[in-house]
Structure formats: C-alpha cells, structure tokens
Amino acid sequence: MTNAGILSSLNKALGWELRAIAMYAHYAAYVSGIHRINLATHFNNEVTESITHAATVRSAIVKLGGEATTERDSTEIVHTSDFNIMLKEAYKTEMTASETYREILPLIDEIDDRELYDALEVVYFDELRSVEELRMMLM
Numbered sequence: 001m002t003n004a005g006i007l008s009s010l011n012k013a014l015g016w017e018l019r020a021i022a023m024y025a026h027y028a029a030y031v032s033g034i035h036r037i038n039l040a041t042h043f044n045n046e047v048t049e050s051i052t053h054a055a056t057v058r059s060a061i062v063k064l065g066g067e068a069t070t071e072r073d074s075t076e077i078v079h080t081s082d083f084n085i086m087l088k089e090a091y092k093t094e095m096t097a098s099e100t101y102r103e104i105l106p107l108i109d110e111i112d113d114r115e116l117y118d119a120l121e122v123v124y125f126d127e128l129r130s131v132e133e134l135r136m137m138l139m
C-alpha cells in the first residue's frame, strides 16, 4: 500500500469522525422523553470523543504529508427525537468506525510507524468499546 492509499483511508476515517460529531450533537439536542436525562450527556460525551479522534486522525494525515478533508462523510444522519432510533443509528456509526480503523491498522503497521500505530489503535479500541456499550444499551 502506498502512502496515497493510507491517506485516502485516513481521510475516510476523518470524514466519519466529522459526521459522528454532527450526528451526536444533533441527537443531544433532540433526544426526548425520560431517557434525555442520561442520553443528552452521553451523546455530548460522544461529540467530545469524536473531536479528539478527528484531531488524532488529522495529525496522522499531516504527519504523512497529506491534505486532511474538511467534509463529513455524506451518509445520511437520520433526524429523529426517538432515542431508540438514535441508539440504532449510533450503533451503525460505531460499527463502521471500528471497521474503518481495523482496516487502517495493518496499513500503518506496513510503514512501521509505531507512534501512529499506537495513536490509531487507541482510537480503534474506543470505537470497539462504543460498539459494546451500544449493544448493551439496545438490549
């Protein structure tokens, strides 16, 4: 894999983080019913986590000499105030994010950059934890 291939994968991941920021901020604003008490805070924490992830991925792109995207992934953000739909949408988003990082890690391993590998592995584990959390929340 060339650097160009890695950069396009990292930009895909960055686009998903930018989308996650928009999605979770939207859901924090619209979540309604008794679960708003917990879920507004949860969604706002996910906004913060996604901002941190985006910063990590952006730094990786800069380090590899690429140009970081400023566009979010174009996959639709479903508008709703129903927390059940929000959690299902969040689950799909976290699954895609974890898949994306799972595919990136071997590429970073190939160019043997331990600093980048460790930084992106931390993000990958965050996404896996989110998938598991959402799986429990949806039960």
Ligand SMILES: [Fe+2]
Pocket (backbone or CB within 6 Å): 017, 020, 049, 050, 053, 097, 127
């Ligand atoms: Fe993320």
Ligand SMILES: [Fe+2]
Pocket (backbone or CB within 6 Å): 020, 050, 094, 097, 126, 127, 130
């Ligand atoms: Fe996430």
